[in-house]
Amino acid sequence: MQKNMLAIAVLASLSLVASAQSSVVVYGVVDASVAKEDTGLISRTIMASGNQSASRVGFRGVEDLGNGLKGIFNLEAGLAVDTGAADSVLFGRRAVVGLQGSFGTVTLGREYTPIADVAKASDIFDQGFYGTNLSSFGGGKLTRRISNSVNYRSASMSGFKFGASYGLGEIATGPSQNLAGVSAEYTIGGLYLGAGYHTFERIAAGDDKEMILGAGYKIGKFEVRGNYMNADIKLGAEYEQTNLGASYTMDANKFMFNYTRNELSTGAKGTGLSFAYSYTLSKRTNVYAAASKMSNNNLGTFGIFSAGSNFAPTGAGAAGKDPMGYTIGLRHSF
Numbered sequence: 001m002q003k004n005m006l007a008i009a010v011l012a013s014l015s016l017v018a019s020a021q022s023s024v025v026v027y028g029v030v031d032a033s034v035a036k037e038d039t040g041l042i043s044r045t046i047m048a049s050g051n052q053s054a055s056r057v058g059f060r061g062v063e064d065l066g067n068g069l070k071g072i073f074n075l076e077a078g079l080a081v082d083t084g085a086a087d088s089v090l091f092g093r094r095a096v097v098g099l100q101g102s103f104g105t106v107t108l109g110r111e112y113t114p115i116a117d118v119a120k121a122s123d124i125f126d127q128g129f130y131g132t133n134l135s136s137f138g139g140g141k142l143t144r145r146i147s148n149s150v151n152y153r154s155a156s157m158s159g160f161k162f163g164a165s166y167g168l169g170e171i172a173t174g175p176s177q178n179l180a181g182v183s184a185e186y187t188i189g190g191l192y193l194g195a196g197y198h199t200f201e202r203i204a205a206g207d208d209k210e211m212i213l214g215a216g217y218k219i220g221k222f223e224v225r226g227n228y229m230n231a232d233i234k235l236g237a238e239y240e241q242t243n244l245g246a247s248y249t250m251d252a253n254k255f256m257f258n259y260t261r262n263e264l265s266t267g268a269k270g271t272g273l274s275f276a277y278s279y280t281l282s283k284r285t286n287v288y289a290a291a292s293k294m295s296n297n298n299l300g301t302f303g304i305f306s307a308g309s310n311f312a313p314t315g316a317g318a319a320g321k322d323p324m325g326y327t328i329g330l331r332h333s334f
Contacts (some may be wrong), residue, residue, distance in 0.1 A: 049310020
């Protein structure tokens with residue numbers, strides 16, 4: 001852990017020197033809150049890191065190679081504001097190098113999946129706050145990031161954008177663990193439409209299949225966003241999640257609401273209602289409050305996720321419990 005923090009400090013000092021000569025920049029988010037989390041079995045009050053946005057520090061650079069071609073890189077590390085600890089994988093959030101031009105962008109390394117692009121664009125919480133659609137990723141559900149990947153994102157063509165990714169599982173024998181994904185997005189005025197699809201060769205019996213359909217519309221101070229996600233996992237139950245959210249912005253105030261529906265082919269179901277409020281103090285700083293409750297049926301153990309934390313009923317007697325949480329926090333970006 002100390003080696004991770006030392007590496008971040010060294011890179012930061014180098015990038016500050018480089019920024020005087022090139023386009024290398026340091027950026028990040030520092031987000032902390034006080035939260036009450038109740039799984040329905042146990043309750044606790046915590047200092048949380050990253051409820052609205054996962055706290056992070058990153059290094060991003062662009063070099064002009066001529067004729068419209070650019071070399072790019074991005075290294076991004078997660079950190080916990082409450083303890084100061086770095087993530088166990090130093091640049092686990094993103095680590096890519098690539099080329100960018102009129103053809104679009106090609107990156108190599110650890111990257112967000114095509115489905116992740118659509119999921120963020122169609123989440124009213126921008127994948128932050130309690131109740132975000134991040135609960136649909138990981139744990140045998142959909143895939144948000146892939147290592148050892150080759151990725152393409154097209155430039156916008158009359159509002160259309162396309163993406164493709166191929167992640168190498170690097171397994172010598174047996175199922176390859178390779179992931180292949182594509183996405184298509186369309187934006188015109190306040191309208192957004194998106195779709196994505198993955199196949200994951202996890203076992204010999206057949207590929208896992210993941211998909212998303214997303215949409216959004218903004219008119220004046222009002223905005224609505226929603227999505228439907230499905231994960232057909234060969235080693236587990238089929239998973240579905242539906243989200244529908246709305247927001248209203250009034251000067252420095254933003255009010256947000258999201259409805260979530262989770263289902264497993266086993267019969268487990270959970271319905272979530274979430275609210276969030278943000279007050280902008282400056283271009284880079286805001287305060288916020290959020291609250292969420294998940295109502296499970298007698299088979300459900302679905303939990304509540306935010307950008308930096310999650311909790312759910314677990315262990316004996318967990319099925320049918322209804323977790324809830326609320327938080328007040330401060331977020332600064334740089």
